[in-house]
Amino acid sequence: MPTSLARRLLRDATAVAVVAIFMFPLFWWALTSFKPTSAIFNKDEVVFFDFTPTLVNYQVTLLGKSRAELAIDSGNTFGVGGGSTYDSRQTIVDSIVVAVGATALTILLGVSAAYSLSRMRFRGRQAYLNWVLSQRFMPPIAIIVPIVFMFHYVGLRDTLLGLILIDTLINLPLAVLMMKSFFDDVPVEVDEAAMIDGATRFQIFWKVVLPLVAGGVAATAVLCFIFSWTEFLLSLFLTTSIRTLPVKISTFVTSTGSEWGFISALGTSAIVPSFIFILLVQKQLVRGLTLGSLKE
Secondary structure (H helix, E strand, O other), rough: OOOHHHHHHHHHHHHHHHHHHHHHHHHHHHHHHHOOOHOOHHHHHHHHHOOOOOHHHHHHHHOOOHHHHHHHHHOOOOOOOOOOHHHHHHHHHHHHHHHHHHHHHHHHHHHHHHHHHHHOOOOOHHHHHHHHHHHHOOHHHOOOOHHHHHHHHHOOOOOOHHHHHHHHHHHHHHHHHHHHHHHHOOOHHHHHHHHHHOHHHHHHHHHHHHHHOOOHHHHHHHHHHHHHHOHHHHHHHHHOOOOOHHHHHHHOOOOOOEEEHHHHHHHHHHHHHHHHHHHHHHHHHHHHHHHHOOOO
């Protein structure tokens, strides 16, 4: 066998093995959502896939059916009661509103701030950049107490607007730092050429520079969306009636045990919106991840 062919086969096999290692937990997580409760921790049934797939976990969490209804429909003794507490339809709607709203607001503010920091020279610019970076290092638990009090007094606690604002606050430093690096990769001569043609500063930003970093904007938006979608700690302390997906899933751990079937069903469903969002911006995302990689 030629050496080059052997190397290619070894490279492909290694790539497949690495991808399989990372994908296996997701596969097992999704598979658990289709198992009956009795099969989830049954070693023999799990290892040999000796179980009958069921949609009960999705019917309870996504369709709002109770265990009692399912027991009557199927004619078996699956169990009774407790269905309404696992209905997660409003949770999914609230999570989408918060994640999309926070991502849009973060990108709007972050792109403007990053362009200013990249193109304009003013006193204290480096100190401001260091301050932005330090905000990213600060753990959310360090600010949770004053944030809860402030949101309570201004009426933002337990509101969707409050969650959107706090997620924007958390994601904004990352967005500014990422977007600044993308703007830095665009030569200043591009701005100067447009300025000679009579364009204003806003026109240069909107019509010339911003289209060149559209991929970077998409990459930043994906990260902000995922961070908002999975944010847990602040949502837990700032809400009581509104439940985002991570907080809702934590309520499935009860005093009588963890509802692993419902947890895996809702967790698997939670991946779908992120996957759709990434597919929508896939073209721009690839451009953003490779932006500047060929720069000399």
